[in-house]
Amino acid sequence: MKKIIIILIALFIFIDLYSQQIVIKLNEGFEHTVFPPSGWRRINLAGANQWQRLTAPLPPVIMQSPVQGNAVVRIDYEYSEGEDWLITKKINSIEEDDSLIFFLIKQSDQGPFPPDSLIIKVSTTDSLQSSFTNTLININIAGIPTGNQIWHKYNLSLSQFAGQNIFIAFQHKDINGHGCALDSIVVYNPNSIGIRKISNTVPDRPELYQNYPNPFNPSTNIKFQIPRHSGSPTNNLPQQVTIKVFDVLGKEIITLINEKLDAGLYQVSFTGYRLPSGVYFYKLDTGEYSVVKSMVMLK
Numbered sequence: 001m002k003k004i005i006i007i008l009i010a011l012f013i014f015i016d017l018y019s020q021q022i023v024i025k026l027n028e029g030f031e032h033t034v035f036p037p038s039g040w041r042r043i044n045l046a047g048a049n050q051w052q053r054l055t056a057p058l059p060p061v062i063m064q065s066p067v068q069g070n071a072v073v074r075i076d077y078e079y080s081e082g083e084d085w086l087i088t089k090k091i092n093s094i095e096e097d098d099s100l101i102f103f104l105i106k107q108s109d110q111g112p113f114p115p116d117s118l119i120i121k122v123s124t125t126d127s128l129q130s131s132f133t134n135t136l137i138n139i140n141i142a143g144i145p146t147g148n149q150i151w152h153k154y155n156l157s158l159s160q161f162a163g164q165n166i167f168i169a170f171q172h173k174d175i176n177g178h179g180c181a182l183d184s185i186v187v188y189n190p191n192s193i194g195i196r197k198i199s200n201t202v203p204d205r206p207e208l209y210q211n212y213p214n215p216f217n218p219s220t221n222i223k224f225q226i227p228r229h230s231g232s233p234t235n236n237l238p239q240q241v242t243i244k245v246f247d248v249l250g251k252e253i254i255t256l257i258n259e260k261l262d263a264g265l266y267q268v269s270f271t272g273y274r275l276p277s278g279v280y281f282y283k284l285d286t287g288e289y290s291v292v293k294s295m296v297m298l299k
Contacts, residue, residue: 024271025098026091026168026187030071031274039089041127047082051075051172054181059107067103067151067183068254069274075172077107077116077179086170087127088185094164097189100136100156106144107179114142116177121169124161132169134160141178151183153258158187184254195257199265203227206289211270211282215296219271222256224284228263238262239286245270246281253280272297 028037035053036042042051055071058064066072075084104118118139121132136156144152158166170182203225211220222243229239238260245253253275256268270282277299283292 024186024188024273025093026088026185027271027273028088028185029066029069029183029274030073031069035073036086037089041085041087043085043087043129045083045085047078047084049076049078049082049179050084051086051170058181061108062105062181063109063149064105064151065252068252069183072181072183074107074181075179077113077174077177079176081175082177083171083173085129085172086182088168090127090165090167091187092165094158094161094166094187095189096159096162098158098162098187099189100158100168100185100187101154102185103151103153103183104139104141105151105181105183106141106149107181109147109149111146111178112142113174113177114140116140116142116174116179117172118180119171119173120156121171122158122161123167123169124164127167127169129169132167132171141174141180144178195266195268197262197264198223198267199225201265202263203265206284206286206291208282208284208291208293210293211295215298216272217297217299218273219269220295221267221269222282223265223267225265226261226263226286226289229288242283242285243268244283244285246283248279248281256282 030037030053044050051073053071054074056066058072073086118141120136122134122136123131125131172180205227207225209223211222213220224243226239226241229237241257241259241261242255243257244255247253256270275297277297279294279296281292281294283290
């Protein structure tokens with residue numbers, strides 16, 4: 001009996017540590033039909049257009065599918081002037097390593113038509129427009145190169161707000177600019193639940209491991225290893241690595257990794273809060289090596 005109690009205590013400790021590891025403080029993909037989402041605000045200061053929810057297929061001027069799910073949020077350009085704010089709900093208890101991560105796509109392949117900017121601001125008091133006195137970044141949308149547009153991932157540190165509750169504002173300002181769309185706006189600690197290198201040993205072969213736990217709800221870990229590139233067997237030069245998740249119909253759900261990595265053993269986490277139960281597939285692609293495995297989400 002004593003042995004069983006010890007095992008149960010250890011299990012509870014593990015569950016508690018694991019739940020802490022996967023805390024996501026904001027996770028908005030605009031899949032719910034209510035817009036703005038519960039607790040969010042939108043403010044229109046100039047022009048007739050406002051932030052709006054769009055579902056796939058997206059307008060031809062965007063030319064891409066949503067990053068995940070079936071919806072995005074978009075602000076259209078305005079002539080002769082537009083200024084519109086989209087403000088999150090309160091995000092509680094920011095920690096030292098928390099980040100704001102989101103995806104942005106420029107609306108048009110034409111231009112540039114400056115000025116056209118998306119300014120990311122933070123308030124530590126309330127969601128009133130005058131309270132957003134902290135600027136994280138000013139994204140020059142007009143300066144994004146013309147041509148076929150792609151989703152750009154932004155990762156902004158929130159460490160300066162550790163110990164505080166915050167609101168985040170997406171302020172779009174333009175004069176006959178482009179407009180843009182956003183998707184998958186998340187606040188969490190990417191060091192704890194994102195990609196991390198778990199071994200410095202250089203593998204002799206590529207491999208994608210079975211996710212664990214499997215079945216899972218709502219998060220699971222995916223380990224993979226990549227060897228040195230065949231073109232540089234004596235040098236550990238970074239190589240492009242992608243891991244994508246697909247549903248049973250082959251529709252891409254999310255890109256977990258799309259970056260250059262050194263040879264090594266890595267782990268990345270996948271969280272499917274908004275996804276239904278079912279079978280999903282995850283694919284590792286290094287250019288020289290590609291493999292697909294399945295996983296099961298049970299709610």
